[in-house]
Amino acid sequence: MSWTEERIERLKKMWADGATASQIADELGGVSRNAVIGKAHRLGLEQRPSPVKPGEEKEKKAAPAPAAAAKPAPRAEAPSPRPQAAAPHAPSPQRLNPDMQYRSIGPGGFIRQGPGEQQAPIPPAPPRRLVPAKPSPEVADKTSLLDLNDRICKWPIGHPGEPDFHFCGQAANPGFPYCVEHCGVAYQAQLPRRDRRPPPPLPFGGPRVR
DNA sequence: CCCTGATTCGC
DNA sequence: GCGAATCAGG
Numbered sequence: 001m002s003w004t005e006e007r008i009e010r011l012k013k014m015w016a017d018g019a020t021a022s023q024i025a026d027e028l029g030g031v032s033r034n035a036v037i038g039k040a041h042r043l044g045l046e047q048r049p050s051p052v053k054p055g056e057e058k059e060k061k062a063a064p065a066p067a068a069a070a071k072p073a074p075r076a077e078a079p080s081p082r083p084q085a086a087a088p089h090a091p092s093p094q095r096l097n098p099d100m101q102y103r104s105i106g107p108g109g110f111i112r113q114g115p116g117e118q119q120a121p122i123p124p125a126p127p128r129r130l131v132p133a134k135p136s137p138e139v140a141d142k143t144s145l146l147d148l149n150d151r152i153c154k155w156p157i158g159h160p161g162e163p164d165f166h167f168c169g170q171a172a173n174p175g176f177p178y179c180v181e182h183c184g185v186a187y188q189a190q191l192p193r194r195d196r197r198p199p200p201p202l203p204f205g206g207p208r209v210r
Numbered sequence: 211c212c213c214t215g216a217t218t219c220g221c
Numbered sequence: 222g223c224g225a226a227t228c229a230g231g
Binding site: 002003031032034035036037038039042 | 222223224225226
Binding site for chain 1: 213214215216217
């Protein structure tokens with residue numbers, strides 16, 4: 001089927017009306033939705049909300065980042081002693097906390113409280129001076145999660161959970177999460193399709209095909 | 211899986 | 222120019 005004047009007109013009309021490429025292809029018949037999209041582009045009538053390109057390019061996919069949650073991790077300067085008291089919900093009969101104050105509970109399981117009755121205030125914990133924990137000797141001089149920022153290479157060294165897990169820590173390649181050396185590992189130029197090597201055959205005949 | 215539009219590139 | 226194959230996101 002060829003793109004006659006009439007079919008092109010119909011394509012333009014439906015495209016402008018917001019029909020999807022699939023709908024247009026079905027309506028016209030004899031063409032695939034890819035053909036419709038391709039034709040629409042060649043006609044220059046694009047600029048439609050694409051599900052894939054709503055705006056600018058988003059976060060780069062950090063290629064091998066396993067658990068490197070690459071956030072600067074805001075440092076807690078002076079944490080407040082106790083954020084809030086536990087809500088006085090109906091405590092289960094088991095595992096009673098001896099430090100807690102309990103009140104009688106009615107048949108419905110709710111605390112019975114008179115109209116003017118106030119909840120007894122929980123006394124605040126005595127102020128305590130908080131000192132930073134000493135880092136374990138394995139990571140003493142290494143770049144830890146808390147040391148990360150956007151100017152530091154976040155390439156993980158070792159594996160999360162290991163005692164000496166840390167990050168590269170070199171000066172990052174500007175605009176990239178890694179230093180120049182690790183950028184070279186993380187990012188590879190994509191070859192033209194014809195130059196790509198086909199993936200090696202999977203063992204056992206590969207995944208099932210329905 | 212289904213869907214979407216965008217892009218690439220052999221023809 | 223055409224459109225299948227592919228990509229990338231919902």
